[in-house]
Amino acid sequence: MGPLVPQEIIGANWNLFIAFAIGVGFGFVLEQAGFSSSRKLAGMFYGYDTVVLKVFFTGAITAMLGLLFFSLFGWIDLNLVYVNPTFLGSAIVGGIIMGAGFIMGGFCPGTSVCAAAIGKVDAMVFIGGIFLGVFFFAEGYPLLKDFYMSGSYGPLKLHEVLGISSGVLVLLVIIAALGMFKLGEMAEKKWPREEY
């Protein structure tokens, strides 16, 4: 059955409308979770507020479980779902640079849009920074191209690398996440914060 647009069950011209509707849901949930506050987001790294950890992992696990169960029931053809290709070198270095940006700016791109929507000026400045960052990358692309393309493994999946079934991997992620949630809750007790 699904995914509906790639299988042409829903016309491709609906795709952008669907994108918008999904974006509304995404933005709404992010804001309700408190991701529109950079102090809440940064709290993750000082232990006073681990909402990022909780929402992020619960969200990822829900989607993982959903995809596997949908596939099990024949509701979605996983071969038609986009799997981010793995480029090891650029994924690690890009991630490191993003991590530095996260701790300095207190947002990531998605949350900054959400925060800008409710009037956070710092988020708007952050978005301006993103434009500049993209510009720098675009201008430096000829120099970065080789590295950008290095370590290509295609759409590699973690359970294939580990040689276990996808279901077992998800269970392991769940167990690891529950452990981290527990740690996060302990940290929040240790470093209490005022509400803002």
Place this chain on the structure above:
Amino acid sequence: MTIRNIVFLGMVFLGVVIAMVPENTTKPYKLTAEEMVIEVQSAAEMVSADNVAHWLISKDPSLQLIDVRSPDEFQKYHLENAINIPLSVILEDEYRDIVDQGVKMNVLYSNGTLDSHKGWMILRQLGFENNYVLQGGLNYWFDTIMNPQAPSVYSADEEFAKYDFRKAASGALGGGGAVTLTAPAKTKAKKPPIIRKKKKKAPEGGC
């Protein structure tokens, strides 16, 4: 119970379930049983021996004969340019590009039509296009194409035309019929259109 505990329990429960059930990455059967009933009734998968003979003689490059019998039988006799894919291995990866493609017309054959139909049904249910079955199988092929019987004198003209063609074909294909030089083009074989394989659209993604 708090929301937190409900979520935790739900995750663990579903995680254990998904870890225990066998993996299902794709739904293998693309056609439902009802769709298969309609397809089988229409008998559109059948191609006549005459048509196949015609394509063989004209060396139609889009024709691919597939012999689903055992390698032994294939060794003893097979149609010109046929390839051997026994039923037992028809789903193996190395033959995937042959049975699931959009440029050629595959004609499956066996001695009768039972095995070729078995193969065809498996492939069709997987959603593969452009696979057909040789009507009557090799047995009928021998009776009509290789050793054509002259029609009775009272037969219609087209019966004679068919007979002439079969005799000619028999000669061209190395059968026992007398070689006549009648042009085989009399019976213009109509070919079902080759359905181009729908490219699996790799959905765009990324940030």
Place this chain on the structure above:
Amino acid sequence: MKTKYMNPYLAGVLLGLVLLMAFFFSGRGLGASGAMKSVMVTAVDVVAPEHTANSDFYGKYVGEGKSPMKAWLVFEVLGVLVGGFLSGALSGRLNWKIEHFPGISSNRRLVFAALGGILFGFGAQLGRGCTSGSALTGMAVLSVGGFVTMAAIFGTAFALAYFFRKNWI
């Protein structure tokens, strides 16, 4: 202590369901930085069309028949703006403000926000996606790249947290 925000685990489940719907309908996950790239590319294309036509990078997105603004992610991010606004309006959180730790000045906060944005924008291009596009979506489809990016982002942020602690605590 009562929080005015949604229960994080409930929010996480809802986030996962939104992501699942993106997979189910469009066969792809969420994202954010890709839309900003589209905006950037369009802007550069308007200002200096010759430059974009000759560039390896821009050339992927502009040219005959390609319109970077008519992209899935652009519409999704427009949706995020609307969704965030609706949520803020419902919960009474709409107001212009520069949010920062009381121990630092607004200007300092803005400077760091801009620097962080630049790094994030650059890193997201290099890493083929940001926290939503690469880490969250990638993890959901069990992509190795998704797990690696997630670990690199959070690992680095934790490692550098000490040096930027004055900004936050």
